[in-house]
Structure formats: structure tokens, C-alpha cells
Amino acid sequence: MKNSKALLQVFFSAMIIFVLSQCTASANTSNGNEKTFIVGPETADCNGVVPMKCLQVKETPAGNWTNFYSNIEGFTYEPGFEYVLKVKTEKIENPPADGSSIKYTLIKQVSKIKK
Secondary structure (H helix, E strand, O other): OHHHHHHHHHHHHHHHHHHHHHHHHHHHHHHHHEEEEEEOOOOEEEEOOOEEEEEEEEOOOOOOOEEEOOOEEOOOOOOOEEEEEEEEEEEOOOOOOOOOOEEEEEEEEEEEEEO
């Protein structure tokens, strides 16, 4: 009887650990739609459908600046500042032919530093 009781305790402990690990995994997956962007202090000339000004963005401090052709909903850019932003990305089901297939929404402005 003691062995079966110990076996049940081990089994239930293992099940609890399994269930908790699955909850953590699904919580991390929901963050898969979040990115951190570093936005540069100056815009650059770029060509979309028409010539325009693009934000300069990189995802890591060591990364290269790239033209960002989209808009970040909820973010107001001010030249002369470098920003670190936490951004939510959502796939757009039927994007316009001249638009992005990803919608970017500001979650949090982490920092704004005068440059």
C-alpha cells in the first residue's frame, strides 16, 4: 500500500509540473507578437509608393539601422531623440497592395533619449 501511495504522489507531482510548464510555454508564445525597436534620432529619405521619410529602426543595439516603411500606431516621433519601444505586431489578413502585411502598435515607450 505504501508503494502505491508513493507512486501516486510521484505521478501527481509529475502531472502538476507538466501542466505548469505548459502554462508557461503558452504565456511565452503570446509574447511572440512583441518586438523591441530602437528608433533613431533622424529619419532618412526612402522610396515606398512615393518618395517619403522613413524612421531608422534596429532591433538590437549592435544591429544596423534599416528603413521602417510602416507606421507605429500610438507612437509620435520627435526628431532628435532615440527611442526604445516595445511594439505589438499583428498580421493583416488582406493588406493593401501598397501597404505592409503587419500592423505595429505601441505597447510601451521604454526610453526617450536626447541625441
